Amino acid sequence: MLSAPPVYRNSRIRIFILFLNLIFVFLSVVLLSSSCTKSGDAPQAFSVNDGTIDLTQWNPERDGAVPLKGEWKFFWNTLLPANEPLPEDGFILAPPTIWNGLQTVDPRENPEGQKLNGEGYASYAVTIRPPASVAILAIKIPDAGSSMTVIANGETVYTAGRVGTSEDSFTPYYRPGTVDLIVSPGKDIDLRFQVANFVDRHGGIQGEVLVGTPAQIDAVVRRNIVYEMFLFGSILIIGFYHFGLYILRKQDSSPFWFGLFCIDIALRTILMGERLFQTAFPGLPWIVTNRLEFFTGYLSIPLFLTFLYSLYPQEVKLRVVQAFWLIAAAFLAVVSFTHPTFYTESLPYYEVVIVAGIALVVATMGLAARRRRPGAIQALGGILFLGGCVVLDLLRLEQIFTIELFTTLTPLGLFVFILSKSYIISERFSRAYRTAEQLADEMKELNSAYSKFFPEEFLRLLARGNITEIGLGDHRSMEMTVLFSDIRSFTELSESMTPEQNFHFLNSLLGEAGPIIRKHDGFVDKYIGDSIMALFPGSPDHALDAAVEIQAKVRQFNQERIDAGLEPIDVGIGIHFGPMILGTIGENERMQGTVISDAVNLASRIEGLTRAYHSTILITGELLDRLEQRERFHFREIDIVRVKGKKNAVRLIEVLDGFSPAQRELHEKHADAFHRAIESFRSGDFTSAQAQFETILSDDPDDGVARIYSRRCQRLVEKGIPENWEGITELRYK
Template identity: 25%
Template sequence: MTVTAKRFAALLILFLLSAVGLLASCAPQNIDTVRLRPKAEAGVLDMTGMAMNKSIALDGEWAFYWKKLLSPEQQEQRAPDTYVQVPSAWGANSAVDVERYGYATYALTVKHDRQAPHMGLLIPSISSAYTIWVNGERIWDNGRVGTDERRMDPHKEQQIVTIPSAEQETRIVIQVSNYMHPRSGITESIELGPVMTLSREQFKQAAYDMFLAGGLCLIGLYHVGLFLMRRNDKAPLYFAVFCLVISLRSFLTGDTLIYRFAPSVPWELSARAEYLCLAVSVISFTLFLRQVYPKEMSKRFIAVIISLSAVYGGMIALFKLRHFMFLLPYFQIVIVVAMSYALFVFVLATFRRRERAAISVGGALLLTLSVFNDVLYNQGLIQTGYLVPIGLLIFIISHSFILGMSYSKSYALSQEWAAKLQLLNSSLEEKVKERTIELEEANRWLERQTLIDGLTGIANRTHFNAVFQRMMEKTAPGRSIAFFLMDIDHFKKYNDTYGHVAGDECLKRVAGAIHDLAEQNQGTAARYGGEEFVMIAETTTEEAAELADRIVTKVRNLLIPHSASDTGPWVTLSCGVVAYTPKAEAAASLVSFIQQADQALYKAKEKGRNGYVYEPFIVQ
């Protein structure tokens, strides 16, 4: 790498790091400086004396009632089974035995001073159905809660709901049921605050997600265009698929933008699409790396990663939701291994001084870190949010720089070669003339070849059709056109007895005999197909029958042995012939000749073969 290239790589990596900071600062924040973070204890969140002008995450210990769907009235009369931390899966820190799938009731009492008007809750996606009451009033249903899988309808959507005002405390009761998603319960923070504040935060999040998803989609389509212009290079295609599926996944996760555009999308369909995007992204990214760095990628590793991803993708398409969702942590291990190996490939390519590999390392490192973040966030180990779209966007920026440099280098090379070509033009003119003459001769030879049957050396069907039209137009007055259709008797038996090589030699000799007679009578013979031949000649009616007899006799006199024939020890031929005198008022077509000659040939075979049948042509 030159000094200039090294400087450029360093500047690019610095730019990528700056871009990460910029995008991270633009992303919706989840830190204490933006939202107040009091913690609930024993099902009570004490906010007395605190201002209600900001959003507050209702995190901490919620009252938990396992295998009970309680109304607010019933919940007030029962002691909780235990207290669980929110946000987290309901079995993560419960003091009671809690299964992965089932149903439960959460309850929280928020104590505060007089509540400001127009307060609301920002409710995240809770897997996979819930009903929420606030101060005894049922304010929202997400899907339909049920005590078993058949009685519930899942749904996934982030929602802002306005809550009824209260003087000193707000009581929240949430029924949750889940029989599909591997993480059950309230796994993301529910926020309380002014509706305008919550709406503003939701809008920022949606705008941020739209920016990332739209940017990835546009860049994916751009790479599709690159592939369409250079289809021999598959790298842009695989990279485009990778960008597009990550863009689609951005619509299906987080703020679930898909429901803003298509509220009626079934939860099961969106869940399958979300998980299928993971499998397709791993496959497409692996194939992309193989195209870019084939010498650094292990073929066995590629086969293993693609096979595992394809199997998981097939399970997503065919199996029940809970089955493939249950396997997600294992597939996430595959993703982590694949991304770690991808980073290794980029570093290895850099050490081997592959062109511009050093520039890719910065973007690849950030993308790998974002994948690790998403895996940890999906498992509930960290609360950062999904960052793969950011990492991918940074990686795409680095890739776009590389692509621009490649095109710049290609353009410089093309300019250099253009200058060299101008110097060679004068000497090439004479060579071009010589090559032109050679090409003209070759074209004439090829033209002749297109009119000749490759095996027998006589005219082929295309040439015969043209000759037929000319003869129909130029036949002398009073003369007839005789059309002969011939077939070698029992030729299949000949091939079965003597073999196809001998069969080819037989066809050549018979074709030669027919061709000689055609030339002697100013006619044209051609191979019609297989062991069938046609001939056309300008004759009288009597001459047509005589010529047909001469053809049959000459083929028989070739004395080509045919022990399997029913007509004798030699190869014989059957012939059907029709004759026609052209008339201005009634023209005859080639198809009519073939049909009537074929009928005459059939009659010749019916009479015992090794002969001919002549019939006058009937204009139809």
Template identity: 25%
Template sequence: MKKLFTILSLMILTSFSIFSQESTFAVKDWHRLENKTVALDCDWDFYYGRFVPYGSKVRPDLKVKIPHHWNDYKIDELNNLKEGKGAGTFRLKITNLRPNTKYSFLTYKAALSAFEVYADENLIFKSGEINEDFRKTKMQQYMNLAEFSSDAKGCVTLTFFVSNYEYRKGGLQRTIKIQESKSYKEKFFRNLIVYDLVGGTLITIIIYSFILFGLEKQKTHLYLALFVLSIFLRIFTESYPVIKYFFPLIPYHIMLRLEYIALFFAPGVFTLYVNSLNKNIFKNVNALLLASPAFVFLLLDIALPLITLNRLVPIMQIWCFISITINLIFIIINACKEKNMITYTTLFTIIIIGFGTFTNIMYTRGVDLFNGHEFLPESFALYGMCQTILLAWIQNKNREKVTELNNYLEEVNKAYYRFVPKEFLKFLSKKDITELNAGELHSAKMAILSADIRNFTTISEQLTETKVFEMLNSYLKKIAPIIRKNNGIIEKYLGDGIIAIFPESAESALVCSIEMQEQMIQLRKEFVEKELPKIKIGIGVHYGNVTIGTGGNRERISEVSISKDIDITVKAEASTKTYQRPIIVTKPVLIAALKEAKLQNRSLNFSGSRVKTNDNSELFYIYNDITGKAL
């Protein structure tokens, strides 16, 4: 019995000594705290349901590992803690610090959801309104540093009074990391500057994407803006809550609602964004249906009371992982079929976003995977780089398509100009053919030229259709450039005939007629080599009023020329057969050419003989005075 009594006594004394011993964290090397943080990841004293002041000899209820939510603490009959509700005290003595030195730690969400921090008996930070009657807790969080000083022995005792009612978890949420105040403040403000720059960049992307959506009405820009916005809110309300630093009076429940958006909304709009980039990824599945839970959660985020909403967070987290997994599966399947930049970049970005989201969620749940670091900001920065490269690639592809389209349109325009010359558009004061409408017209005095192959019907009857086309095309290829060279416009082709107008100069029409006949001398030699008939043409030139316009309807428009002077020109050309002359011109065109020459202080070089028709209208025959050889 004595032995049994002795054993029981030792067990009781040992148990009492364990709980009576104050939880202590001894810093191994206080020099390290000059430039680096040290995590207080050790056992802390925990007192349930009461705020135990510094110096009290009350034995703690538990020795608990921090960070760790008190929902899982092994205390009998603590049903409230299992739901996150409750109040309590956390205490830890820190030793081996540099004596009489100031230290700091980051306070935001150190505890949920309201807390006070004491260094020994001195209050150093307060967040919200705590109460041992946890139902009276008033939630609030601040993004700042709490500062305390070590005593002459290099010791200090930190005490956290924590109470929570609305949040689903309670206790100290994150590892407390301390560092000497001077260096910690410098690092804190450096981080603020860095995150401000990152935030400014993200806001620029958001605004720019919204502007592009407003201008181009492409949903890709809208989905990208919403996705970047949701990630922005997650980073700056949870990962590094710069918003709370600059706007400390924002209610905590609003911060939480903004924080949750990335969990459910980002995966949804990312699905729609990926689908808008590449329609083949979700071609067999309705992308909007896959994204629909995001919009349901958004409504719940707005409508539900916080005490209910934050208990949906695990479901949101599950939905987030499911959505990322579904996207990943479809993108991998598509990558196996389509090997292109969009697919590969999308696959890579969803992997890094998934990794960043996973570390962020584990971090908020108190799971220390990477020495207490979560990679959501870094993963999103890498995502931004990838999207920049992808958008640059898409822009380059679009530029190539635009260049290709411009080249195509240029060829199309060239083809159109074969039917409607540029000069005709200029004559009607139009920039391009798209501006033409039926009923457009313009009248002016100008020279008119008519040319026709003599005896074409008789000649064509002796040739095959192929030979006829070969002959006509060879003829037109030689003659048309001469007309254009002399600033003439081919008004229309009439089978083997040509009607051309010369708006700028009557003399140009005369010179053109001579050059055309000169060209025919060379063309006849070529026709002999090709065993084609040695054709001759007759040319008539006149000067008078011409009205050019468009006729038809909305579906079919054609160029129309109306003028009795065109009829006179055709009549002059027909007279070349009667008088056996290659060129016959009228008196009005000679008078107009003479006036042009006088305005330029020169004489008109013209050789020809006068002939009269049956109606006594004068016609003139001219010949090539350059070679002196009749045509």
């Protein structure tokens, strides 16, 4: 019975498996294409045999460029002269490579032969039989450790540094290059490579010699340069991009360390391969560029481990990271202060450190993936690829892995790891964005909740974005309109209701007033029992519009109460305009927004006078003078009052629009008579004034202000005019 294929329910596992498959295919394609395109698919028949390669049957278009692999002639301790015949004491070296570890037979020095190290000098020789159809052959020359001269048919055609028979007579330099050779019909090309090394641990030719047409060789070089520049530019940009991330958010150090790691590998990319760094800075001594090459290699592991520690501090131990930094520092000190023959020999030992670091990184990421750390599964795939590339480069460096690739693989591995990390970054940003959206929604809900206790308008007036930005003592001075409203005789009314009925009554009435205030560009500053204090930052007309609409709503509310068999209520409103200080008071653990000003106190007292004058809306003369469209309203000046503790008197204005339409018409009908009666009263003609007020009351008995003045006139007639009479009412209470 066939079983069904396993179902991967975890999407991250599916992504990880897919990613591993992709990088495996990618690496396979790179390895195959590198090994194949390097030789241009040339048949194996084109190889060097006993120091000669026969290219008479070579077709450039069909066969492509040809690597000069096979049996070169090698001459130890000899720098072959340009025009002399080849000596007979050379031996075959296949393929041409470094001479480290070779066994030579030199009867002059050691009849048993000697095992060569990196120091010394030698010559490589190969003869090319060119095809008759090609006029010019191009040669791609690799690096050599650590100086080289190429002679073709007796002429020096290429130099890198200066070859010599001792350290004093030679100059090291790494410089891969190309040369063009003119083909003479029927004449072989004699190539001699003089190589000397007294500073590097590896001596000899360190790459593949390639022959082809100038266009073919130029295409190979351009491909290598484009590839290396692509990796260099991409990795460098990614590095600076991560520096930017770190600058924007320094709480997370992982972008900083990854940026340093990227710049380290980017610099190493152009220090090796086609040696683009040396091409850009040809005047730099070999020792400088060589030490830079070692620096970038030795710094890579501790930088990457520090990056991982910043991402996964619970999986990567700090002491382990510090240990790798100490080891790297020791090796860097050796590179900085010792001779190249010594510090280049340190590389195999540090390769052990690199392999150990790779193993630690893989184990760490495996642990992080098992613990389901964010992005660990995806990063593990990229690290496996990067680690594989590093190991392949190390094997090639030690001549253990001999397949020819057109460049080092470590930058390519890093590029693939960056691709995996880009997924991690996008996931982190997506998660951060979702978190930010969630926090924003929560902040909106929080602000919405706080706005019920701390008005949003209050925040805006203080130039604050949300409640968290408010601090104790924040304040602002400005001119505003303040409105006070109060339910008259609420204490007596509340005694006849249960607590539940009291709250329902207040909330139902205040719930009608709040929207009206906001409708007219005001906001409720606070509720004081059954009273409302509201502020209007804009035009004073807005406050008056709100007051008139509130009184209209109260009349509607009263009609509902009357229909329900309940007593109607009266609401008094007082409004004033003046300078105020808006801010927060209290202490650090408990604060509230408030307005501090004499204008607030005066508005509260004006509201209190509505009960005494039986008025619905009273305003001050200051506010009347500030109205922008006073023609829309109906007023009458009812008194001049001086509140206790104040020197200046205040004109008291009654807004007739707060009454019912019928009541307002009666008040307007007697407006002129009321004004004349007030003038008589202020001039001290109380008898005439009383008569005029009584005339008004005979037609409008509900005019509470006329009734108050009639009683005042009666009292003054009986007691006489007081001394210093000004016609101003003194308020003896606050």
